[in-house]
Every structure is written in C-alpha cells, then in structure tokens.
Amino acid sequence: MSDMPKVIIYTDGACSGNPGPGGWGVYLQSGAHEKDLWGGEAMSTNQRMEMQAVVQALKALKKPSEVTLYSDSSYVLNGIQKWIVDWKKRGWKNSKKQDVANRDLWEEMDLQRQRHQMTWCWVKGHAGNVGNERADDLARRGVPTQV
Numbered sequence: 001m002s003d004m005p006k007v008i009i010y011t012d013g014a015c016s017g018n019p020g021p022g023g024w025g026v027y028l029q030s031g032a033h034e035k036d037l038w039g040g041e042a043m044s045t046n047q048r049m050e051m052q053a054v055v056q057a058l059k060a061l062k063k064p065s066e067v068t069l070y071s072d073s074s075y076v077l078n079g080i081q082k083w084i085v086d087w088k089k090r091g092w093k094n095s096k097k098q099d100v101a102n103r104d105l106w107e108e109m110d111l112q113r114q115r116h117q118m119t120w121c122w123v124k125g126h127a128g129n130v131g132n133e134r135a136d137d138l139a140r141r142g143v144p145t146q147v
Contacts, residue, residue: 002066004117005030009057009069010131011076013049014139021145022046024053025138027131028060035060036134040142049139050076051105058112067116072125072132080109081120 008029015022022044026037037056040049050073057069071077084106087093092100100106123132 005065007065007067010135011053011071012135012139015046019045021143022049023139023142024049025135026053026057027134038138038142040144042144055108064115068119070121070123
C-alpha cells in the first residue's frame with residue numbers, strides 16, 4: 001500500500017470562440033481538502049485550455065501523489081495515454097508526418113505526470129457530474145473578459 005497522498009482531480013477548458021479568449025479550471029480533492037484553480041489566456045483554443053488545466057493541476061501538487069484525473073476531453077486522454085508514445089518515437093510528428101499540435105503543452109504534461117502514479121478517466125461533460133461541472137464553472141471563470 002502506497003503512503004503517497006491520494007488526489008482526485010477534475011479538469012476542464014473553455015474558449016469563447018475557437019480560437020478566442022480561453023480559460024482553464026481545476027477542482028482538486030485530497031481527503032477533506034479541496035482546492036479550486038483557474039486561469040486563462042487572451043487568445044487560445046479549447047484544446048490548449050483543456051491541456052493547460054491538466055498541466056496546472058499536476059504542477060499544483062507539492063509532492064508525488066496517487067492521482068485520479070477526470071477529463072471530458074478525449075483529445076487530452078488519447079494524447080497522453082496513446083498517441084504521445086508514437087509522437088515521441090517519430091520526433092514529435094503525427095501519423096501524417098506533420099508537427100504535433102500543442103507540442104509545448106504535451107511535453108509539459110508528460111513531464112508533470114512522471115512525478116505521480118496516474119489513473120486517467122474520461123467523464124461525460126455537461127452531464128451532471130459534480131466535479132466536472134465545478135471544473136467547467138472554473139474554466140469559464142478563467143476566460144478573460146473583453147475590456
């Protein structure tokens with residue numbers, strides 16, 4: 001049995017236009033402790049915000065942990081669990097021999113996940129899952145407003 005902290009994370013991204021102003025949100029739980037994180041960028045895409053949420057969540061953990069991470073993004077989950085192995089073998093080229101989109105965030109996510117024991121889970125978005133809905137609210141909070 002591991003004595004690493006057990007952490008449950010819900011992540012989500014949002015974009016007003018795609019591309020456009022984007023936000024990311026994270027809801028973390030560990031035992032009785034909860035934490036909300038959010039942020040955004042003036043110009044981004046929904047995929048980048050989904051990825052940024054994961055990166056920021058993992059960076060926020062102070063020590064190696066047993067992490068169960070929930071995301072409604074098939075792009076993120078397929079990318080980090082399946083596609084990344086071949087991308088790295090091909091020098092960050094996709095199956096069409098083109099540069100992998102969002103390589104900077106894929107590399108950061110790959111680096112951050114190595115500190116933890118990860119379990120990746122897909123959750124249907126906008127379907128009443130409390131953690132996912134909270135992450136979605138936080139992501140929308142992170143979208144910069146036009147001034």
